[in-house]
Amino acid sequence: MTIKDLAAKTGYAVGTVSRVLNNHPNVSEKARAAILAAVEESGFQLNQNAKQLKQSHATSILVILKGSGNILFAEMLEVIQTSLHGTRYPLHVDYLHGADNEVRRARQLIREKNALGVIFLGGNLENFQSDFADLGVPAVLVTNSAESLGFDNLSSVYIDDHAAARQAVEALIAMGHKNFAVIGGHRLYSDISRMRWEGVVEAMTAAGLTIDPELDYATVYFSPDGGYQGTMELLQRDRHFTALFTMSDLMAIGAFRALEDHNLEVPGDVSVIGYDNLSVGEFLIPRLTSVDQPTEAMARRSLQLLLDAIENGATAKHEAVPFTLVFRESTGKVKE
Amino acid sequence: MTIKDLAAKTGYAVGTVSRVLNNHPNVSEKARAAILAAVEESGFQLNQNAKQLKQSHATSILVILKGSGNILFAEMLEVIQTSLHGTRYPLHVDYLHGADNEVRRARQLIREKNALGVIFLGGNLENFQSDFADLGVPAVLVTNSAESLGFDNLSSVYIDDHAAARQAVEALIAMGHKNFAVIGGHRLYSDISRMRWEGVVEAMTAAGLTIDPELDYATVYFSPDGGYQGTMELLQRDRHFTALFTMSDLMAIGAFRALEDHNLEVPGDVSVIGYDNLSVGEFLIPRLTSVDQPTEAMARRSLQLLLDAIENGATAKHEAVPFTLVFRESTGKVKE
DNA sequence: TTGTAGGCGTTATCAC
DNA sequence: GTGATAACGCCTACAA
Numbered sequence: 001m002t003i004k005d006l007a008a009k010t011g012y013a014v015g016t017v018s019r020v021l022n023n024h025p026n027v028s029e030k031a032r033a034a035i036l037a038a039v040e041e042s043g044f045q046l047n048q049n050a051k052q053l054k055q056s057h058a059t060s061i062l063v064i065l066k067g068s069g070n071i072l073f074a075e076m077l078e079v080i081q082t083s084l085h086g087t088r089y090p091l092h093v094d095y096l097h098g099a100d101n102e103v104r105r106a107r108q109l110i111r112e113k114n115a116l117g118v119i120f121l122g123g124n125l126e127n128f129q130s131d132f133a134d135l136g137v138p139a140v141l142v143t144n145s146a147e148s149l150g151f152d153n154l155s156s157v158y159i160d161d162h163a164a165a166r167q168a169v170e171a172l173i174a175m176g177h178k179n180f181a182v183i184g185g186h187r188l189y190s191d192i193s194r195m196r197w198e199g200v201v202e203a204m205t206a207a208g209l210t211i212d213p214e215l216d217y218a219t220v221y222f223s224p225d226g227g228y229q230g231t232m233e234l235l236q237r238d239r240h241f242t243a244l245f246t247m248s249d250l251m252a253i254g255a256f257r258a259l260e261d262h263n264l265e266v267p268g269d270v271s272v273i274g275y276d277n278l279s280v281g282e283f284l285i286p287r288l289t290s291v292d293q294p295t296e297a298m299a300r301r302s303l304q305l306l307l308d309a310i311e312n313g314a315t316a317k318h319e320a321v322p323f324t325l326v327f328r329e330s331t332g333k334v335k336e
Numbered sequence: 337m338t339i340k341d342l343a344a345k346t347g348y349a350v351g352t353v354s355r356v357l358n359n360h361p362n363v364s365e366k367a368r369a370a371i372l373a374a375v376e377e378s379g380f381q382l383n384q385n386a387k388q389l390k391q392s393h394a395t396s397i398l399v400i401l402k403g404s405g406n407i408l409f410a411e412m413l414e415v416i417q418t419s420l421h422g423t424r425y426p427l428h429v430d431y432l433h434g435a436d437n438e439v440r441r442a443r444q445l446i447r448e449k450n451a452l453g454v455i456f457l458g459g460n461l462e463n464f465q466s467d468f469a470d471l472g473v474p475a476v477l478v479t480n481s482a483e484s485l486g487f488d489n490l491s492s493v494y495i496d497d498h499a500a501a502r503q504a505v506e507a508l509i510a511m512g513h514k515n516f517a518v519i520g521g522h523r524l525y526s527d528i529s530r531m532r533w534e535g536v537v538e539a540m541t542a543a544g545l546t547i548d549p550e551l552d553y554a555t556v557y558f559s560p561d562g563g564y565q566g567t568m569e570l571l572q573r574d575r576h577f578t579a580l581f582t583m584s585d586l587m588a589i590g591a592f593r594a595l596e597d598h599n600l601e602v603p604g605d606v607s608v609i610g611y612d613n614l615s616v617g618e619f620l621i622p623r624l625t626s627v628d629q630p631t632e633a634m635a636r637r638s639l640q641l642l643l644d645a646i647e648n649g650a651t652a653k654h655e656a657v658p659f660t661l662v663f664r665e666s667t668g669k670v671k672e
Numbered sequence: 673t674t675g676t677a678g679g680c681g682t683t684a685t686c687a688c
Numbered sequence: 689g690t691g692a693t694a695a696c697g698c699c700t701a702c703a704a
Contacts, residue, residue, distance in 0.1 A: 338696095338697055338698080339697070339698065339699095340697080340698095350697095350698080350699095351699085351700080354698065354699060354700085355699095355700095357698095358699080360700095382697090382698080383696090383697050383698070385696085385697075385698090386696070386697035386698040386699085387697080387698055387699075388698095389696095389697080389698075389699095390697080390698045390699045390700085391698085391699065391700095
């Protein structure tokens with residue numbers, strides 16, 4: 001079933017059918033009604049390959065999401081989708097694995113889907129470094145700052161991981177904690193892990209405290225299991241920490257379990273602070289203190305920046321979205 | 337940059353370029369090397385729109401995933417992806433929202449992507465009822481049984497939700513529980529909620545116990561928050577249950593919290609059993625008893641059924657994959 | 673082994 | 689307001 005068939009069926013020419021299907025003017029009400037009826041009856045669907053192949057002017061916006069399991073990205077995507085719904089910008093979403101090169105993928109999809117701009121939900125700075133030049137359309141990277149790259153069509157929206165981690169630790173220091181342990185990802189391969197770690201170190205140093213990058217840090221996956229393994233490892237090293245900073249709320253769940261297994265109380269013996277402020281944290285026992293990732297604000301802002309660049313040719317901006325610390329029950333004053 | 341440009345650049349004709357790009361035979365090594373070098377240098381990428389539009393024979397397999405937030409589906413997708421990697425079947429994945437019609441979408445994508453077959457990860461039987469006829473390629477529905485529909489090209493792989501819920505409740509009855517409460521989705525709109533509920537009722541009835549579909553059931557979302565709200569509601573109704581069946585592990589997390597808020601111990605005062613056996617359950621305090629969804633087995637089996645239908649014209653099959661109950665700490669004998 | 677040309681389903685530019 | 693018709697980029701007979 002093609003528009004040719006529809007044309008034959010209704011007695012009009014393909015051009016008229018196409019005009020109806022695309023809501024173009026200069027079509028009689030009669031023709032429109034007849035063709036729409038035939039479409040309805042036959043369940044006809046436009047072939048997007050042919051459409052995209054032919055269509056000359058770009059109209060759509062592209063979102064490239066790296067890591068489909070990431071719940072924060074999923075939330076942001078939802079915001080973008082609802083914001084764009086009903087506008088004149090169709091949305092294309094593409095899901096990528098961590099290993100794939102998101103910038104190359106973007107380049108191909110921009111051409112194929114006639115995209116006006118791209119939002120990268122997550123991304124690796126190295127890929128932008130090597131492949132972003134001459135992308136041709138405005139883009140926004142969400143999560144990392146792309147300021148250092150200096151591309152004039154690449155904006156970025158992020159939270160200041162460095163400052164967030166620092167403030168989190170400062171708050172715990174203010175509660176009297178002196179001995180910290182940290183669980184996170186690989187500081188070499190994970191930008192955010194490195195930045196958060198640096199924030200921790202900065203806060204410690206500023207307070208005249210010390211933390212050992214080898215002994216007080218556990219490198220694990222961002223999962224409950226990772227949190228469990230990491231905490232067990234830290235505990236076995238016998239470092240006697242009273243505060244545990246996990247780089248994700250998921251890790252904190254595993255940390256809770258490991259501490260329980262060692263008969264350590266939260267926050268009585270160990271204060272635990274997570275990261276992301278996932279909704280699940282509110283229901284844990286004890287309720288989890290966490291660094292809030294303002295997903296909605298980040299999503300909204302990135303879309304604004306992109307549309308501003310598309311519609312008004314606005315220049316690239318790099319913005320840190322304000323974060324907040326959410327204090328709940330898993331942190332407290334250190335025991336005397 | 338098109339294959340025309342490549343042809344001009346290398347001095348060969350577009351036909352030769354196309355043959356190289358598609359690994360067709362009858363191309364001299366010299367030509368292949370020259371063209372591949374040019375491709376590498378220019379970073380050329382085939383336009384998939386044009387390719388798919390033109391390509392006559394189908395090669396790919398389509399996976400339609402409903403509800404991108406669903407962690408079980410994400411796991412199954414991973415199994416399918418790795419299984420298919422390196423085979424002659426490219427994989428197309430499409431993510432859909434709950435409200436969209438997955439069968440219509442499949443119909444369009446089959447045509448556009450030249451798919452040989454489809455795996456539906458989740459799906460609504462009503463949509464299959466109304467739109468599946470004459471889909472044209474073999475398909476497998478994962479999660480629900482499609483046996484009642486009787487389409488000869490639609491297989492299904494599922495776990496017997498009915499039996500699983502029944503066995504879960506039977507096990508708790510064997511521990512001495514008599515008063516049950518259940519938290520799940522809307523039994524009208526959610527097939528699995530209805531089937532699980534029916535399993536619960538069956539077990540209760542068989543044991544000579546009663547359960548009230550109004551008073552002992554809370555309809556909520558499949559989330560920690562839903563579990564919390566549902567448990568609070570049940571508690572406020574003052575039904576004095578000693579066993580709580582939640583239709584998802586996520587709900588169980590919220591249930592734990594609500595019980596704690598009422599100074600009720602798990603499993604001392606109330607035994608809690610979840611569903612899905614997510615990895616997080618292992619780390620909860622107490623560790624969560626749950627109905628295991630054999631995601632890997634389901635994914636493997638669905639792919640086998642599909643490939644068997646594609647390659648050997650095998651007829652549609654409907655298979656229940658065996659589930660297991662994983663007993664951990666959140667369930668126990670009822671207090672005397 | 674290589675080149676040529678028709679056509680996939682659609683949009684857009686012409687005439688009418 | 690409507691109908692032809694030339695592309696879009698590619699694959700694939702078929703011819704050379």
